[in-house]
Amino acid sequence: ARPGPPRLIPKPGPAPRRPAPAAPQVEVQRIAATPAQAVELADDAIDRLLESGRNPGDVLVLTVGEAHPWQQHELSFGEERYWAQLAEGGDVFYADAALTRPVRREVVVLVVNGGPSAKAAKAYTKALGHATALLVVCGDAGPAVVGAADAAPGRPVKA
Template sequence: MPLIPEEPQIHESAQGPRATPASGQSAPTPRPVPGPRSAVPPRPGPPRPTPPAQRTPRGPSSAGAVAPPAAGTPQLQLIPASAEGALDAAEEAVDLLLDSGRSPEEILVVTTGEQHPWAAHELSFGEEGYWAQHDARDDVFYADALALDRAEARPVVVAAVNGGDVSAGLSLARAKAGSLLIVCGDPQRVNEMLGAGV
């Protein structure tokens, strides 16, 4: 019986080209498309930090502090952000809320200026389907502050102060927040609008 030569072995180093980032830095992880999600997928790498501990305000300029709620008003937390960075800050806040155990259906994200990309996308298919998703209450919902008269209250409202009528937008967002209102925006401007000393 003739001998059959062994099949060549494929070594790990011969699997093809690999993307190696320049200067030894790790390659950036692609960001997911913003918008509602029904489950939080596990993230690679070290675990994300837990949300900041609730603090009492130290003065009018203490960024990130939480104002103790008065009877019947939601707790208020401020995340400093520019108008251009408010949407990103709101997305991070939603991620932290979900990572800390909040259910997606408990969260309403409000924009005071330009619509969140998810809301703009869903509205491109018509208002009926967009509001049907709101009424289903099974995921995070994104709305423009001016459309909040139609939205129902949720335990947590995350407000992205990204322009527009900030005063009216924050008042409406506060009215829709059950227990927690997180505002992503310029601390001085938010303090002026809400007068909360956050």
């Protein structure tokens, strides 16, 4: 009897790559607004979010132009108290869109109430990074959406 051909034993190699889990997709809603209307329409959107059962601590409001009146009010008590509210996370938090602190909230409302379009575009990208579930954009920021220009002011348009 003659021996058979030698069997090739596969060499161990790198483990097969598993695809990375898909990051949860953030829903984007747009509300057509001029810079002069943006704060008022954002406030209406926040009211609707809270009335629908969202926890106030899950909402972050970022402004591109002038600070939201509520942010100005909160800052009147001092910077330390203002930032402590962010850490506590129990209420809607209002900040400038240039916020550099690491904040993640379920819902981010981006208020485009002034400033150049380049600043609004950058704010859109940052706001998307702060949101875990929903980004509401009041005004013109981020990629254009078909149908958004035809939307009635104050009415959300899903992106």
